[in-house]
Amino acid sequence: MTLLTDGSPNANPYRLPRDVRPDRYDIVIEPDLDAARFVGEVHIEATVHAPIDSVTLNAAELECSDVMLSQGGTTSGAEISFDPETERMTLRPADGRRLEPGNLRISCTFAGELNDQLRGFYRSTFVDEAGEAHTIATTQFESTNARRAFPCFDEPDFKAVFGVTMIVPADLMAVSCGEVVSSEILADGRRRDTFADTMQMSTYLMAFIVGDLEATEPIDVGGVPLRIVHVRGKSALTGFGLEAGAFALAWLVDYYGIGYPGTKVDLIAVPDFAFGAMENMGAITFRETLLLADPQKATTAELLRIVDVVAHELAHMWFGNLVTMDWWNGIWLKEAFATFMQVATTDAFRPEWKRWDEFSIERGAAFDVDALSTTRPVEYEVVSPADAEGMYDVLTYEKGAAVVRMLEQYLGPDRFAAGVHNYLERHSHANTTTTDLWDALETSSGEPVRTVMDGWIFTGGYPIVSVEPHPSGLTLSQHRFVYGTARSGADAAGPGGPGAGGQGSAVWSVPVMVRARLADGRTVTERLLLSDAAANVDLGGTVEWAVVNAGGHGYYRVRYSAGLLAAVARQALEVLEPIERYGLVDDTYAAVVAGDASAAEFIGLVTDLGSETDLHVWQRTIGGLKGLHAIAEPDGREALSVLIRDLATTALGVLGFEPQPGEPDLDRELRGVLFEAAGGRGRDELVRARARAIFENATDSSDAVEPNLAAAAVQVVAAAGDETDYGRMLELYRSADTPQSELRYLQSLLLFEDAALFKRTLELFAAEVRTQNAPYLLGAAMTHLDHGPAAWAFIRDRWDELTDRFPQNSISRMAGGIRGLHTRELAGEVDAFFAEHEVPQGALTLAQHIEKMWVNVRLREREGARIGQDPAAPAS
Incomplete structure (x- = not known):
């Protein structure tokens, strides 16, 4: 349903009236873990701003009763009416009186179910080392699910102070946003824990958790106690997360120039969690795999992800919690900045990980969606x-983080940080809109930030900057980069032209960084704002080679003229930074998908870069070759397998097959990437034999195996595995001693080529695997080279069952696997299916998945038969 509004809350039936605002909540909640129920009471101190006949607040999936309204010494009951569609509860004084401006107290008792949908107040389960099952009650309120735990004004600009009391079994631990200030044993043997008041904050940031949990001893970080809370028996996995958390908290305080706004930090590992983590004020919840780890067994990528997510959530304590978006259209104000800050924090934590280079991969995922008409x-x-x-x-x-990074690099880090500090300081404990941020950055930098950035935030898509030589430098022109929208028949015209590279009408203010070598031997740099469709850049002479988007941080693609491309590609390993080479490879592959370049051009480029030593460039190279491998005809697949094998084994020979003491972490990760490529799509028999030896040693011996190589060996063994290997992987998944190992072995089950084993995997995902993981795994199953169609048929036939079982916000992510389907017949079937099956919480995301599926259909039809042909031979 699409509703047109005039932009004001009163015009939106899902918004609450603004005539009553909460000031304080006192919540008492009693979860019954055995019965999967909870009861509670809430007292809300509010302010009435105009005479009213009723009070409207949010409530969903709750039984509410005993409502009392108190004002001016008079207390009366209330008539309750519910609107399930808008999840609103209206209270009318039973005596018919009007409520006047001034203080108002709203009291209510409520009851609800501890649901299994991983939202609101829900249950999570785990089995301890003795095989005993336990239940945890925990919360996930963002965006609009606090209303499923207690009646409230569940919108981000209704900030208030929260006081929480929990009544729980005496042998269980309770955690909330504040520290415990009193605890007493009640006559019935339960314990009553009262928590310190929170700062003024939005409902979505409240949390309460109870279960068989334990906590590490707190670490003092500048006067703030920080600890990790986890299920019993996993204390040995907390050290790395504590190290990351302590570093991030101290670094962020220094960067923001504002003290931590809470009184304590609990990082809480939850066995079942729909998202990666959630920035509840002072009680941050995480998936276990993103907080608990054994650094001796985890890969570099797994450890980096933990630092990232811990830093992301702590960054929210300021960006999101202290200063909050006015309404959900401004989610980017907190999420993009938290993503930007996580990368900056991780880069400071381990500079040798080259985190900003790694971010290019994540930015590429945004590029991929943002090139769609949807x-x-x-x-x-x-x-x-x-x-x-x-x-x-x-x-x-x-995308949000990428444009923020582009702006930071254009303004300069110091001026940018000053603007962020001014924004946070000026709007502490308040709500903001995007223009408030631009105003702060304009004040600190003196630059027209709003003029530059509005196009990036309020306009979909992004430009491709075309580069041509000019007698005194370069000519730059921009147009929108799009893949095109045709679903059947010949490619239809996209915005401004046929295929994907057609010119759109949008023009951005593009911060362009240029570095060029002139014919006279000088190397020059230039910074400019490309605000028109085209411009000449005077560099002082004829250009020998140039890199546009120097530094690699711009959110745009670059397409060089044939001569400039050949010149820069020829010298790329000598004159380009790794992040710039990454951009060259990524932009070329995107041009292939768009129909602006051939697969042969991409293959030629990466073959010329065969001496590459950078992890991230290799990841993009192998990713592109695997993408082409998936859509190639059998002969082309074989040719690409040979190419992948040759490139990867040659690079392994230079790097060395065996890890060396003291070598860089990224070299170890690169070895794993190359090893998996050679033994997986490359099907190298020597690598497969070596992988089996590594796998057996890692699982059957106490000898330590380097984690990146051990993880790659698991993938290679699974790709060539039989039923015995499958049983071993399944056993290792069920008995894994770390969250990372559990997920690693679970994902390996997707790689087996035997159709019967693959079907077993689908059934496992549908029935046994935690619902936090299963939708994503089923989506990934559709990308299997041989069995993707079978995975789609499984999901199609079991759609009602799966969508009933899985959290609703995960359904569009499960459907994302359709991007791996690339035959016209199958795409037509998928299209028809989703025309009759809605995905309410991800309709736009689903439309993007469908469009990208058709983009891949056209890529296969255009390039599939040409891959592996002799370039000199005529096209068939």
Whole structure:
């Protein structure tokens, strides 16, 4: 349903009236873990701003009763009416009196179910080392699910102070946003824990958790106690997360120039969690795999991800919690900045990980969506809760962070940081809109930030900057980069032209960094703002080679003229930084998908870069070759397998097959990437034999195996595995001693080529695997080279069952696997299916998945038969 509004809350049926605002909540909640129920009471101190006949607040999936309204010494009951569609509860004084401006106290008792949908107040389970099952009650309120735990004014600009009391079994631990200030044993043997008041904050940041948990001893970080809370028996896995958390908290305080706004930090590992983590104020919840780890067994990528997520959530304590977006259309204001800050923090934590180079991969995922006609602006109108859920995607996070990084590099880090400090300081404990941020950055930098940035935030898509030589330098021109929208028949015209490279009408203010070598031997740099469709850049002479988007941080693609491309590619390993070479490879592959370059051009480029030593360039190279391998005809697949094998084994020979003491972490990760490529798509028999030896040693011996190589060996063994290997992987998944190992072995089950084993995997995902993981794994199953269609048929036939079982916000992510389907017949079937099956919390995301599926159909039809042909031979 699309509702047109005039932009004001009163015009939106999902918004609450603004005539009553909460000031304080006192919540008492009693979870019954055995019965999967909870009861509670809430007392809300509010302010009435105009005479009213009723009070409207949010409540969903709750039984509410005993409502009392107190004002001016008079207390009366209330008539309750519910609107399930808008999840609103209206209270009318039973005595018919009007409520006047001034203080108002709202009291209510409530009851609800501890649900299994991983939202609101829900249950999570785990089995301890003795085989005993335990239940935890925990919360996930963002975006609009606090209303499922207690009646409240569940919108981000209704900030208030929260006081929480929990009544729980005496042998269980309770955690909330504040520290425990009193604890007493009641006559019935339960324990009553009262927590310190929170700062003034939004409902979505409240949390309460109870279960068989334990906590590490707190670490003092500048006067703030920080600890990790986890299920019993996993204390040995907390050290790395504590180290990351302590570093991030101290670094962020220094960067922001503002003290931590809470009184304590609990990082809480939850066995079942729909998202990666959630920035509840002072009680941050995480998936176990993103907080608990054994550094001796985890890969570099797994450890980096933990630092990232810990830093992301702590960054929210300021960006999101202290200063909060006014309404859900501004989600990017917190999520993009938290993503930007996580990369900056991780880069400071381990500079040798080259985290900003790694971010290029994540930015590429945003590029991929943003090249579709079904893309959206970073910020757009949000009407309903389902609209808000649809905002949690790569455009909010990765595109938002990418344009923020581009702005930071253009303004300079010091001026940018000063603007961030001014923004946070000026708006502490308040709500903001995008223009408030631009104003702060304009004040600190003196640059026209709003003029530059509005196009990036309020317009979908991005430009491709074309580069041509000019007698005194370069000619730059921009147009929108799009893949095209045709679903059947010949390619239809995209915006401004046929195929994907057609010129769109949008023009951005593009911060362009240029580095060029002139014919006279000088190397020059230039910074400019490309605000028109085209411009000449005077560099002082004829250009020998040039890199546009120098530094690699711009959110745009670059397409060089044939001569400039050949010149820069020829010298890329000598004159380009790794992040710039990454951009060259990524932009070329995107041009292939768009129909602006051939697969042969991409293959030629990466073959010329065969002496590459950088992890991230290799990851993009192998990713591109695997993408072409997936859509190639049998002969082309074989040719690409040979190429992947040759490139990867040659690079392994230079790097060395065996890890060396003291070598860089990224070299170890690169070895794993190359090893998996050679033994997987490359099907190298020597690598496969070596992988089996590594796998057996890692699982049957106490000898330590380097984690990146051990993880790669698991993938290679699975790709060539039989039923015995499958049984071993399944056993290792079920008995894994770390969250990372559990997920690693679970994912390996997707790689087996035997059709019967693959079907077993699908059944396992549907029935046994935790619902936090299963939808994503089923989506990934559709990308299997041989069995993707079978995975689609499984999901199609079991759709009702799966969508009933899985959290609703995960359904569009499960459907994302359709991007791996690339035959016209199958795409037509998928299209027809989703025309009759809605995905309410991800309608736009689903439309993007469908469009990208058709983009891949056209890529296969255009390039599939040409891959592996002799370039000199005529096309068939």
